[in-house]
Amino acid sequence: MDELKTPLLDELEKGEWPSFVKEIKRAAAKNPGARDLLRQLEASYREKIGHWKHGGIVGVKGYGGGVVGRYSDDPERFPHAKEFHTIRVNQPAGFFYTTKKLRDMADVWDKYGSGLYNMHGSTGDIILLGTTTENLQPCVDELADVGFDLGGSGGALRTPSCCVGQARCATACIDSMEITREITMHYQNELHRPAWPYKFKIKVSACPNDCAAASARSDLAVIGVWRDALLIDQAAVREYVNNGFNIFDRVIRKCPTAAIDWDSQKQELELRTEDCVHCMHCINAMPKALRIGKERGASLLIGGKAPVVKGAMIGWVLVPFMKMEPPFNEFKDLVDKITDWWAEHGKNRERVGELIDRIGLSVFLKEIGLPPLPQMVHAPRSNPYIFWYPEEVEKHGEK
């Protein structure tokens, strides 16, 4: 092997942030694939161009996704990066591990792959970076032996993910980890064998702080919420105030709907529950004094996606409140209705949010059997181009 010269990348070993170059060099000491990856990356830095070929279709038997094929465009210069496929491994909900499990996985990956990981991919999967076509099947077989299955890719249900939820957060309104696990198990077929027009993602955040970024990064976002009054411990509020906490500047004036007030005379926090929009700000500011309500469930948001093709979308309200209790049948039933309708009407590579945008929210709601609600829109339409079904017009005429 020629000497490893990476002057540009070496610059990135300086500074305080943990260096990915150091990580790759550690792997490169043991693995020729990681070594050629480093050399190819140095070439990309020098030439300012990527050196991976277009596309790549590889996989394992019985599955239509889970592996992303990748080939170097200069296999003569970087022979061990010639085949450098990525394996997506389904992570445990909330990313909790034991060292035993991680060691089991690392043993398999040291044997069959580059030894490099991404912990984790943006969707949530454990990403095993770089192996050959020949090694795919035995690697995935042995991962299954130690308890790991593949995640999703292609026109399928992608790996669901969530925030840590009730495992270690006091504002969790729902068991985000249990929902994620249950949905993942229930939809294994939809996850492993792509059958839909395009990708479909589900993410679960246990409260509106949305630590899983579900509203922006999933087609169907489950966001925990409560619908009674939030719980106030007045003594604890007083303690915040007595300790010099400026409750007016930091909480009262920041409430988006002016739903809370501080009565200086009575030394009490007042809440108008009907005005509260569950933005979380007061709870976040005074976690020892304010808590989520007792009647808990989730809001469901539909349509979140990145820009291609019709522009980026943040999910919008589909169901303002749904109880989320095992086995989550109401939720599964809705997922089935949405994906069936979308699979039937969606064009090739049309996300569900784009299909609703094309065909119209009212048609979509009618098809999946949900009533139109004021909470679904930010403002009513400003143009008068309103469609009526013929039967509605006739009924109106009779009156």
Add this chain to the structure above:
Amino acid sequence: MGDILVKGVAIEVDEDGFIVDPAVWSTDLVEVFAKDEGIEALTEQHWKVINYLRDYFKQYGIAPMIRKLCKDTGFSLKEIYELFPSGPAKGACKLAGLPKPTGCV
């Protein structure tokens, strides 16, 4: 990228084993591909899927969406995977000589 031998004739395929030139497709080629894809013997059902894919591609210039494939052939997705263990894209399309699927796969 590489060649495979079909009845003594070398045929060019890419890294993923898809044929580079659609014109070289033949029934003999399918037999050779089938072995790589873990198919023991090609049955009438395999050919129904392969012929459907070829006809669709000839008419529309693209591969059909998976739901369309299932509807038109009458096979469920489960049956497609039983016939082609690598699935409709990597398995069936490759055997039918269609271009490699692209996009965020």
